[in-house]
Amino acid sequence: MNKNCSHPSLKCLNQYDLIRKYQCEFCKEIMMCTCDREHGERFLPHQLKFGSWYGSRERVPVTLGFQENTCPECRGEKPEAAPKAPMHGATSKIARYYWREIFFETTKRFYDSHPEIDPNDSSLSEFSFPDERKIIEKQVIEEIKRLHEISPKYQYIELSQSEVISQTNTEVVLVNAEHVKTKGRKVGIRDDKEIVTVEEFASRYFKRLGYRVMHVESVPFHVLFGVFMFLVIQDLGDDKGRLVHFGSRKDFDNGRSEEGPISTILPEDFGSKSYYERQKELINWHIGELDDLEWLFDYWLGHSSDFRQYLWAHRDSDVLKAKEVMRVLGLEHLKKVLHYLSMDYWGNFCGWPDLLVHNDDEIRFVEVKSTNDTLSEDQKNWLLGNHAHMGFNATIFKVGKA
Numbered sequence: 001m002n003k004n005c006s007h008p009s010l011k012c013l014n015q016y017d018l019i020r021k022y023q024c025e026f027c028k029e030i031m032m033c034t035c036d037r038e039h040g041e042r043f044l045p046h047q048l049k050f051g052s053w054y055g056s057r058e059r060v061p062v063t064l065g066f067q068e069n070t071c072p073e074c075r076g077e078k079p080e081a082a083p084k085a086p087m088h089g090a091t092s093k094i095a096r097y098y099w100r101e102i103f104f105e106t107t108k109r110f111y112d113s114h115p116e117i118d119p120n121d122s123s124l125s126e127f128s129f130p131d132e133r134k135i136i137e138k139q140v141i142e143e144i145k146r147l148h149e150i151s152p153k154y155q156y157i158e159l160s161q162s163e164v165i166s167q168t169n170t171e172v173v174l175v176n177a178e179h180v181k182t183k184g185r186k187v188g189i190r191d192d193k194e195i196v197t198v199e200e201f202a203s204r205y206f207k208r209l210g211y212r213v214m215h216v217e218s219v220p221f222h223v224l225f226g227v228f229m230f231l232v233i234q235d236l237g238d239d240k241g242r243l244v245h246f247g248s249r250k251d252f253d254n255g256r257s258e259e260g261p262i263s264t265i266l267p268e269d270f271g272s273k274s275y276y277e278r279q280k281e282l283i284n285w286h287i288g289e290l291d292d293l294e295w296l297f298d299y300w301l302g303h304s305s306d307f308r309q310y311l312w313a314h315r316d317s318d319v320l321k322a323k324e325v326m327r328v329l330g331l332e333h334l335k336k337v338l339h340y341l342s343m344d345y346w347g348n349f350c351g352w353p354d355l356l357v358h359n360d361d362e363i364r365f366v367e368v369k370s371t372n373d374t375l376s377e378d379q380k381n382w383l384l385g386n387h388a389h390m391g392f393n394a395t396i397f398k399v400g401k402a
Contacts, residue, residue: 014054015082021051033070055274081154168387176400211357218352223322226308264306271345351378364393
């Protein structure tokens with residue numbers, strides 16, 4: 001420990017930690033900021049002894065505990081935004097950018113109003129009272145929203161939908177049709193005398209133009225990644241490999257325990273950009289050697305079962321769809337897909353378009369939107385990633401109101 005170091009330059013290990021850890025770039029000690037001390041000691045004591053680097057997930061001990069003026073905000077610097085990906089119930093920019101502040105304040109208010117509950121008793125926590133917690137969280141979000149309007153802590157840094165469309169030269173097709181209210185939440189579209197989903201309406205549009213159409217989205221590509229990349233990902237010679245345990249996805253689907261827990265080998269940095277950089281040579285060699293896709297798919301399907309379950313790419317219907325997609329793509333296009341997913345699996349696995357349309361001359365991905373729909377951040381990321389790394393033709397099919 002270097003007691004004389006004033007820690008003039010600090011780097012955050014992982015912006016997505018609730019209790020963030022920082023490494024001094026001079027003395028290399030690991031520390032936390034005292035502004036997180038109250039919340040950390042009261043609610044998250046299990047997170048105070050170790051941190052892990054974002055990407056590599058390398059686990060390192062905290063060597064200096066809490067120190068004054070460690071985080072950018074306490075040092076008088078502008079705090080760096082670390083927006084989370086949109087998820088169910090948290091799609092607004094406030095929820096995605098201020099997720100850490102929302103969690104801290106919601107947790108504090110809940111336990112302040114329930115002094116009889118021990119925050120570190122896993123058998124009874126704030127999440128045992130979801131309705132009450134949701135009310136508190138909603139109040140916190142509204143307060144943070146008002147504060148952001150007056151004095152924003154974070155600057156929104158994401159490209160708009162129009163900017164992404166422009167930068168990626170994405171085709172936009174607008175077709176007007178009658179929108180019909182249905183019993184479900186999805187919008188119904190009138191096609192002649194039928195009421196169909198917006199995706200089916202788009203599918204029929206392209207079929208009338210002579211295309212063959214597949215409904216795809218993301219999971220068939222996860223299957224292809226699992227089947228064709230498991231040998232590399234689960235390389236027994238990888239010194240970062242470790243045993244992971246997870247519940248059978250098939251048991252989850254069936255609502256009963258038949259297979260039980262699954263144990264398999266995965267590298268500790270799997271799915272990150274740093275994993276790709278570390279294994280780039282092996283990944284590129286492996287993808288370059290792929291041939292005879294039909295035979296390899298059938299032969300590796302069973303061997304990749306545990307890895308595909310880990311990816312939630314195990315269902316028979318998705319496997320059948322993946323094989324169809326493979327046949328449409330062909331060898332060279334499939335290699336581009338595998339490279340793209342390998343580069344940053346957890347960053348690139350979502351956002352794949354609704355439809356894969358093709359004829360003898362063209363393969364095209366189509367994202368379908370009804371009148372008020374906009375591209376999600378995952379979908380924008382896919383368009384940018386496709387433009388930079390895969391080069392597929394891409395279309396946004398917009399169904400406007402007649």
